[in-house]
Structures are given as structure tokens and as C-alpha cells.
Amino acid sequence: MSFFYSDIKSEIEIDYNELVLDINKIDNYSLYLISTNYYDIFKTIILSLINDSELILLDYDFSENEINNLLGDKVNLKKKIHLQKPKFNNFSEIISLIKNSNNWRLSLFTSGTTGLPKQIKHTFNSLTRNCKTSNKHHNNIWGYAYNPTHMAGIQVFFQAILNQNSIIRLFNLNQAQIFDSIQKYQITNISATPSFFRLFSFDKTKLDSVRRLTLGGEKFDVNLKDKLKNLFPNSKLLNVYASTEAGSIFASDGEIFTINKNYLNYIKIVDNEIYLHKEILGEGTENKLLRNWYPTGDIVDVIEISPLKFKFSSRKNEMINVGGYKVNPNEIEEILLTIDGVKDVIVFGKQNSVLGNIICTNIAVDKQLEVPTIRAYLSKYLQNYKIPRIITFVDKIEKTRTGKKKR
């Protein structure tokens, strides 16, 4: 029996039989799941699917304030859902059942373009649309290099469990632990952001077991391609485009994308911006639609019109991509402005060799403030990746001729 999940940091090894036994023992789950334990998160997703009911995944580092803003302060975070389920003999029985989970909804949160993060509800179909299941995939062993409460992590999870593959944690481990895990478990597939690999020390090490390497979440990094090819000499590299609204949509072996035939009618490019049809979106995007089309804010350079070929160039809105996390500068500015002594602020991204971009802020103050005080204040309201790392005190914030801030 193959492993379901293994994590050298938490020293957990669970095989699919143990998972089934564990599931048989449990009679409820938390509707609002906040956990740092990946196994708990995975198990709860499966339990909610078996029960065909809702699950809301929250990042463990959301502050109380962020949760109140997202869900309202009257929400009962301890709410339990009682399960009605048969006893299962094996995981295949569970898979057969969850494929019919038509009422199941999984809520994820994505950085909103106007201010607050927004809640997007996904169905089983929308999340597994691109999963491939066959005997060919049966022996895959997944290196799990994403946050399990975000879209990309959820997609890797489904790709793995639908084929009863092993999931080996790599996210938030150091390089030695990552390499050890890849070798120990003979990992064959890794899906990650370019930032996940960017800090690796590339020496002569070769990790031969990896056959498929998928990069996503950030603009493709051409410099990284050769280094990864050396580290994983037997791997085929794939670059994917995915969004929290729609999941993974395009894939390419470099930075130039073409559209899969199945999606031809659901994707269009208007003024170099990608639009997605509502048919392929999760719930929660309805009010952003323009005649059934969702403007993604992703700007591309069209290389060939027919067949369509393009590469990503930038974001239309002001979102800053920090190591694969999208950060909205307006959200941070709003909180900075509530600090006593802060007159005006501007938050912007600066290109960075470690994370793609780093969050910076210029702050105009009318009394003396210290950087640690500001950082400590922000950490009460914002997740760590949203907190500006370069804070500069200035006399005034420059504006453009139309009165907008110059980011």
C-alpha cells in the first residue's frame, strides 16, 4: 500500500489504509478550518466531500481582524458539521463516492482587486476539471510544494488523491530537507512557484527521480530553466497559468502559451487582457462579469493570432506578486493610515531576486515612528507575506498630475 501523506518535519507517515481507518472513526468536522497540520487539512477536505457539504479553508495566519472582515464578526468559527457516512473498506470506495459530491463547496480566499480578500466557492468539478487519472499516473509520487489552503495546493492534492498517489510535503522545509525527501521517497512530480526554487543552492547534485516539474503562480523565470534542468535531469518542465477564480487553464514548456482546444470557446483576449468565460469560473465572481466574461487583469503579448500564441507581460491592476502570493497594496495602505502619526502612505512592489517582488512602503509622518512598531502593528491585521519589508519615511508622497499616487 502506498503512502497517502508523508512529512519529515512533523514525522508523519500515513498510508491510504490508515487514512481510511481514520476517516471511519471521525463523526464531525470544522466548517471553518484553520490548521497548520497538512494531514488535518487533507483529511477534512475528504470528510466534507464524503458528506457532500461545505468547507471553508482559512489561512492559519489570518488575524482575527482579517477573519472578521471576511466573514463578519458574528460567525461561529467553532461550528461543527456532523457526518453521515458509511464505513469504508478502502480508499477506492471513497473516491467513487466523492465523485458525485454535487452539493460540496470549498471556499478559498483570494486577494481582492479593490481592497479585501474575496471568497470564491469551488465545486468538485471546477477543481478537478484538469486532473488526469489513468494507470499511467498511478505510480506518481508528488512533492507537495504549495500552501494547502490556496488554489494551486488544492489542485495538486486532487491530482494526487484521484490517482491514489503519495503526497510528500516539501513546502516550508529547508533545502536539505527538500532534497532528502525527494531522494528518500523517489518523488516523481513537483509543482511549485519559481520562488520555491529560486533560493536553492545549485551545485552538482542531481535528483534523478523527478520526471515532471510544473511551474506556476508567477511569471516564468527563464534563468531558472537551465538550473532546474541540471538539478532534475530526467524531468520535463511545464509552465502553467492558473487563477483562484478558475484554476489551472494553460500550460506550456516555456514562456509561450497556446490554448488547449477544450478551452477555445472560454478564453478570449481583449486589448491584450485575458478574459475567461463564466462557464469555467468558481462562484463568487458574478459581480465582476462583463456580459458573462471575467477580465483577469493579466496582460499578455500576443505572438501569433492563429493559432493563438502569447506570453504574459504584466498585471493590469496593482496587485503585487510576492513569491506566488498576490498582494493588494490598497489593503496595506488602508491599515497603515490607521496608525497614529501616519499622514500619507504609498505601498508598491520592487523587483527582487529572492521573491520576484518585495513589498515596500513610503510613509509620510507627523510624529516620530519606528519601523519595528509599524511592523508589529501591521502583523495584528495582515498575513506575514503582506507586510512591507522596506519601510522608508519621507516628507511627502508624490502624486501624478491627476492626483493619483505614483506606485
Next chain:
Amino acid sequence: MDKKILKIINEIKLNKGEDELLFISENDLLREDIGLDSFDLAELTVHIEVEFDIDIFNDGNITSIQDIYKKLK
């Protein structure tokens, strides 16, 4: 140079609400020994670039204090 690097690292640690280091040694690993995460390393590379005009992480391969010194020499 050593003192400048120590000062930069301590500024990052103080900003996170952690204690200052009294000294660093060449063999210290940035993550394991000094306790910097990838956000701290992103900050470190900005401060070093301001001070020395070199983007030390430009081609990866920086894991220890020694690696930083090599880049700056």
C-alpha cells in the same frame, strides 16, 4: 564589511521583534543558524544592494555568511 553585514542582519531581526546577534561567523547558515526566512532574505538582498551595489541573490547559491562575503569580495 563584516560589521556592515552584521548591522544589516540585526536590523532585519529587530524589525521582526527578535534579539540582536552579538556576532556572526563565516560558517553560519542564513536560514538554520541565523533564522532568516525567505521574506527576510528578500529584505537582506535589498539592504546589501543599497550598501554594496551588488544583488547577491542574482544567481541563487547563497546559503551562508561565507557565500555573502564571497559575492562582495
